[in-house]
Every structure is written in C-alpha cells, then in structure tokens.
Amino acid sequence: MEVIICKDYDEASAKAYEVMKEVISAKDDATLGLATGSTPIGLYKNMIKDHKENGVSYAKCHSFNLDEYVGIDRNHEQSYYTFMHENLFNHIDIKEENINLPYGDDQAACDAYEKAMDGYKIDIQVLGIGANGHIGFNEPGTSFDSLTHIVDLQEKTISDNARFFNNDMNLVPKKAITMGIATIMKAKKVLLIATGANKADAVYGLVKGEVTESLPASILQRHPDVVVVVDEAAASKIK
Numbered sequence: 001m002e003v004i005i006c007k008d009y010d011e012a013s014a015k016a017y018e019v020m021k022e023v024i025s026a027k028d029d030a031t032l033g034l035a036t037g038s039t040p041i042g043l044y045k046n047m048i049k050d051h052k053e054n055g056v057s058y059a060k061c062h063s064f065n066l067d068e069y070v071g072i073d074r075n076h077e078q079s080y081y082t083f084m085h086e087n088l089f090n091h092i093d094i095k096e097e098n099i100n101l102p103y104g105d106d107q108a109a110c111d112a113y114e115k116a117m118d119g120y121k122i123d124i125q126v127l128g129i130g131a132n133g134h135i136g137f138n139e140p141g142t143s144f145d146s147l148t149h150i151v152d153l154q155e156k157t158i159s160d161n162a163r164f165f166n167n168d169m170n171l172v173p174k175k176a177i178t179m180g181i182a183t184i185m186k187a188k189k190v191l192l193i194a195t196g197a198n199k200a201d202a203v204y205g206l207v208k209g210e211v212t213e214s215l216p217a218s219i220l221q222r223h224p225d226v227v228v229v230v231d232e233a234a235a236s237k238i239k
C-alpha cells in the first residue's frame with residue numbers, strides 16, 4: 001500500500017488524478033470503477049479539465065460505479081446516476097452505453113452487475129472512505145467475502161442523508177445496492193482518497209489497524225496495488 005500525504009484537498013485531488021492518468025494513458029480502453037460522495041469531486045474536476053484542455057479521451061473507456069440507492073428513479077436528482085452525470089459523465093466523452101451503475105433491488109440485479117464487471121475487469125477503482133471505515137455501502141460487519149448485494153441503510157446514514165431530501169427522513173431511501181468487499185478487491189488497482197480530520201481514525205484503521213470486518217477498508221492492506229491519497233488532516237494519526 002502506497003500512502004501519499006498531500007497538503008490539502010486540492011493537492012490530493014491533483015495527485016489522485018496523476019494516478020488515474022497513468023492508468024488511462026497506458027490503456028485508452030481502461031475500465032474505471034467510480035465512486036460518488038464529496039471526496040472524488042476534485043478528481044473528477046481534474047479529469048474534466050484535462051479532457052477539455054488537452055483532449056484526454058474516455059471514448060473507449062467503460063465505467064462501473066460502486067453503488068446506488070434502491071427505490072428512487074435513476075433520474076431522481078439525488079440518485080448516484082444523476083450525481084455521476086452532473087459531476088463527470090456530462091463533461092467528458094465517455095459513451096452513455098459504456099456507463100454502468102448497479103440498479104435494482106433483488107439478487108438477480110446483483111448477479112447481473114457482477115457478471116457485467118467480470119467481462120471487463122476494473123483497471124482502477126476509485127474509493128472514498130466513511131468515518132467508520134466503510135467503503136461503498138459496506139458498513140462495519142460486512143463480510144469480506146461479499147459480492148454485489150442489497151443493504152439496509154443504517155439509521156445514522158438515513159438521518160445524515162436527510163439533508164439532501166428536504167430534511168425529511170421519510171424521503172431518504174432505506175436500501176441501497178453496492179459492490180461487496182470481494183468485488184472491490186477484484187480491481188487491478190485501488191485509488192482511495194480521504195481528506196478532512198473526520199477521516200483520520202478511519203485512515204489509521206485502513207493503513208495501520210488490524211485487518212478486521214469491523215473496519216471494512218482495512219481489507220485493502222491485503223490488496224496488491226493500492227494507492228491511498230490523503231491530506232494532512234486525514235493523515236494526522238498515521239504520521
């Protein structure tokens with residue numbers, strides 16, 4: 001596991017893009033594993049800038065996102081499908097038919113997503129990390145053997161996300177579909193970005209803690225090619 005400590009969010013986003021660019025420069029038809037949330041927005045901005053200014057192309061790339069809510073339409077303003085289009089896909093030349101997000105609420109949807117990914121093999125998987133060490137929607141206690149599955153969102157996640165749904169917890173989806181831990185571990189390379197002091201404990205567990213299902217991201221210590229890009233605040237407990 002390579003850990004790169006940057007000054008702040010902007011420097012971490014630029015560094016993360018360097019890691020991404022190395023992969024897409026070596027393989028113009030790379031398969032990208034992508035994440036939502038606030039953390040990767042800076043990386044996506046760098047991808048968009050280099051595409052617009054220097055023509056870096058995603059025309060031959062495929063993408064697979066980590067997760068999606070269950071129970072809201074793809075075109076809902078808070079769906080991860082919408083998030084990805086607004087923050088990345090609408091601004092680069094990736095083809096709509098090459099974009100994949102999990103969708104559905106049953107085992108068949110999960111199996112179909114695994115099968116689709118197996119056909120491509122993810123060259124680089126972008127990850128954020130939750131303050132409790134979650135990756136994707138894999139909360140503490142998720143089996144390291146898990147593949148794409150449906151999760152019941154925790155009460156805390158529902159209340160945290162209410163701010164995006166008119167502060168009404170009833171409007172927040174109660175379930176999500178997510179790649180599992182074993183799915184994420186199949187990626188050839190993992191790029192995890194963490195910024196902000198509230199991620200410091202999770203980053204400690206990820207880099208130096210015991211490998212345990214209580215801190216899902218700790219499994220990445222067993223992955224052969226992981227780059228962790230953190231800012232000073234998120235790195236405060238590993239220095």
Ligand code: F6R
Pocket residue numbers: 034035036037038039040066067127128129130134135136137
């Ligand atoms: C996003 C995802 C989540 C986030 C994590 C961090 O697709 O699966 O695991 O990466 O919750 O979220 P932010 O970046 O908003 O702090």
